[in-house]
Amino acid sequence: MRLCITNGQRVADEPLLGVVVEIDRWLALDRERGYEQRLQRDREIGRTLNQTRSFDRVLAWWEQLADSAPDHDRGHRVVKMRRLAVLALLISGFVTGGFVTSAAFAYDGSYPVNLLLLLSVLVGVPGLLLLLTLLALPGWVPGMRTLGDTFAALSLGRWALHWIDRVGHTDLAGSLPGGRRHSRFARWQLVVFSQWFAVGFFAGALLVAWSLVAFTDLAFGWSTTLDLDSADVHGFFALLAWPWAAWLPAALPDLNLTEASQYLRLAGAETSKGEAMRLGQWWPFVLMVMLCYGLLPRLLLLGFGTWRVHQAIRAWLLDNPEVSALLDRLDSPSLTYAAAAEDLPEDSDTAAVSAPALTPDARLCALIWNDALTVDAARQMLQQSLHLAPQQVLTISVLEDEQQWQAELERMADGVESLVILTKGWEPPLLEFVDFLESIRQRLGDAIRFAVVPVDVTGTTILPADRRVWARALARIDDTALYVMDAPGGSQA
Numbered sequence: 001m002r003l004c005i006t007n008g009q010r011v012a013d014e015p016l017l018g019v020v021v022e023i024d025r026w027l028a029l030d031r032e033r034g035y036e037q038r039l040q041r042d043r044e045i046g047r048t049l050n051q052t053r054s055f056d057r058v059l060a061w062w063e064q065l066a067d068s069a070p071d072h073d074r075g076h077r078v079v080k081m082r083r084l085a086v087l088a089l090l091i092s093g094f095v096t097g098g099f100v101t102s103a104a105f106a107y108d109g110s111y112p113v114n115l116l117l118l119l120s121v122l123v124g125v126p127g128l129l130l131l132l133t134l135l136a137l138p139g140w141v142p143g144m145r146t147l148g149d150t151f152a153a154l155s156l157g158r159w160a161l162h163w164i165d166r167v168g169h170t171d172l173a174g175s176l177p178g179g180r181r182h183s184r185f186a187r188w189q190l191v192v193f194s195q196w197f198a199v200g201f202f203a204g205a206l207l208v209a210w211s212l213v214a215f216t217d218l219a220f221g222w223s224t225t226l227d228l229d230s231a232d233v234h235g236f237f238a239l240l241a242w243p244w245a246a247w248l249p250a251a252l253p254d255l256n257l258t259e260a261s262q263y264l265r266l267a268g269a270e271t272s273k274g275e276a277m278r279l280g281q282w283w284p285f286v287l288m289v290m291l292c293y294g295l296l297p298r299l300l301l302l303g304f305g306t307w308r309v310h311q312a313i314r315a316w317l318l319d320n321p322e323v324s325a326l327l328d329r330l331d332s333p334s335l336t337y338a339a340a341a342e343d344l345p346e347d348s349d350t351a352a353v354s355a356p357a358l359t360p361d362a363r364l365c366a367l368i369w370n371d372a373l374t375v376d377a378a379r380q381m382l383q384q385s386l387h388l389a390p391q392q393v394l395t396i397s398v399l400e401d402e403q404q405w406q407a408e409l410e411r412m413a414d415g416v417e418s419l420v421i422l423t424k425g426w427e428p429p430l431l432e433f434v435d436f437l438e439s440i441r442q443r444l445g446d447a448i449r450f451a452v453v454p455v456d457v458t459g460t461t462i463l464p465a466d467r468r469v470w471a472r473a474l475a476r477i478d479d480t481a482l483y484v485m486d487a488p489g490g491s492q493a
Helices: 016-030 035-048 054-063 074-104 115-135 145-154 156-168 185-215 230-240 255-261 273-318 321-331 375-386 402-412 431-444 464-475
Strands: 002-007 010-015 364-369 393-396 418-424 449-455 482-484
Touching: 010 016, 016 054, 016 074, 016 273, 016 321, 035 054, 035 321, 054 273, 054 321, 074 115, 074 156, 074 185, 115 185, 115 273, 156 185, 185 273, 230 255, 230 273, 255 273, 364 375, 375 393, 393 402, 402 431, 418 431, 431 449, 431 464, 449 464, 464 482
Parallel strands: 364 393, 364 418, 418 449, 449 482
Antiparallel strands: 002 010
16 A cells, blocks of 8 residues: 655655554654644644545645654664565575475475475475464454464564664564564564565466476476375365366376386386376476465465555554544644643633534443533433533542542443543642543543543533633643543633
């Protein structure tokens, strides 16, 4: 997936990974900027955007800021290093496949190349690894997380990801065992890296096999200590040849060739010229087995894995709490937020608010702190003023048992996007309330947005002086998903 990003005189064809890496880094650095400045900038950009989907809005926002980012070519360097890693894995696989095939096809004229051993080495073992890879794919089979972690630890792709992180100063490998991230990107990228190595392996194997067939005289046969009948062995070979038997019969050995190809070492290796030439007729079958059961499945998994990597990159971006805060700033109405106490004039009568996007279909719950309102009054206020119907309304008091309400919050958190906290606006925001906000943030995670609504005894707007107090107090909390909203019916200008 490629994106065309136009910024003034700069036009670049950027892969998605590079764009997301740059946005992720920019948002981390942008937190050092004052919130009021970020809010005004992003609100102005949001007014110019026509995109409706969140992902498209973030990309359009970045289109207008990319040139102002320090070291804005970092994402491009990361993409180049990923391409170099793919090339290195492809070449490594090609060389490895060539060496293994040369050893497996070794033929000095004494005995024919053993078909059973050849197929086991070139198709059987890689096929088993492919099966284990499919079982260990992220989230496919319950209980296979340990197997997936083992593959991640042993994969060549892990080396490639760590090399990119070290040189590019990123954290792409953070979701692997021992990492810090929880994105699906790194695991799917490992799958893709592994398939590039496998594609190189079978490409090298097929090239070397074809070269040996074309420039040497090979003879193929089969031998085993097991008591196997020629008809049974032929049935096995015919089963392998089923995908191409109808349109490429030359690559399907017949029963007579199968019987003639069996050899015993103690019986000697003397064969006539005609018999030796006939034993060479196995090569179309061997190459087709390597192509259909070796290279083709790897190409299919490579294509699927590449698609899943793109999906994981999109999820990586949208799951970032900083991006959620950005989307709220892009969609926020013209409201004022005090970034610090000294930034808010004493005579200001504007509430410090930056309303998150609360929609009627939002997955929202309400929390009443210290009996600010009754449950019925809270539901009525949210329904009449904001047209919101919270899934649940909880009442929590500082006097209640902390473990009990924390357990209730955890049960409530499933599927919730936003939490509206109703509190008494005429009371100052004490440290116990700040501790309460930090505690529920730890319990519910970074993805849920908190909207604190100070209300008066009637459930409506509070006095301007009280709004300034709440603005100054909650602006000091370093939480990009925490908002202070004026009560419905109050000033929304």
